[in-house]
Amino acid sequence: MQRPWTKRELLVMLIVVWIGGTGLLVLAWYADNEDKRMRGAPRCTQAEEFTPARCVTVLDGALVELTSNFARVDVEGRQLTMSTIISHDVPPAGGRQVRVTLYRGKPVLIEADHLWVDSDDKPSDDRPIMLAGGGFLLVAGTAGVVRELRRTTRGG
CATH class of the missing domain: 1.10.287 (Helix Hairpins)
Structure with missing residues (x-):
């Protein structure tokens, strides 16, 4: 006892x-x-797009790789990686044209026709x-x- x-x-x-x-x-x-802050952030100037400034921008890019754990995109010649959690089958994605939302210079959302990939390390998650x-x-x-x-x- x-x-x-x-x-x-x-x-x-x-x-x-x-x-x-x-x-x-x-x-x-x-x-x-x-x-x-992220939802109310101002639009980035071109000079702020890839910096840690508290701003949001949406740019065109190409999806290089998509797995259940991360997404890699090419935006204006820069390779950016975003962590994700995808619990279903991952569609083939290489070379697909996408819209990439950046916050503080990091990707937080990737969108295309029939594709929506959200970062799993956004502040609210x-x-x-x-x-x-x-x-x-x-x-x-x-x-x-x-x-x-x-x-x-x-x-x-």
Whole structure:
């Protein structure tokens, strides 16, 4: 049988749970803000297109390679790679003409007839997971520590 938790150990657990839960919620807030910046970003000037400036541009390109994990495009002679998650059969894509949306100089969306490939590392992609994880840690973690505290103070 396990010895009962001390109040100090339970306090440390509670602090860890709150730091972890709050950290995840802060990361979700940051991802949401970055997503809003991306959606509201101004159009890039030609000089800003391939730079980390907070702007969006849509350029013509050619799809070089498409796999379930990444897409490679040629845009104005530059080879750009975008991570993706494609869970179904990947259509043959080499040489296909596409429209590439760049944000901060990186591809976030590739479009063509009957093809739409979204980047899996856009700011908003992990937001729901971080919100759920943070909320779960704060609620369930706190409830678990409080339950153990009550059990410890009652003597078993």
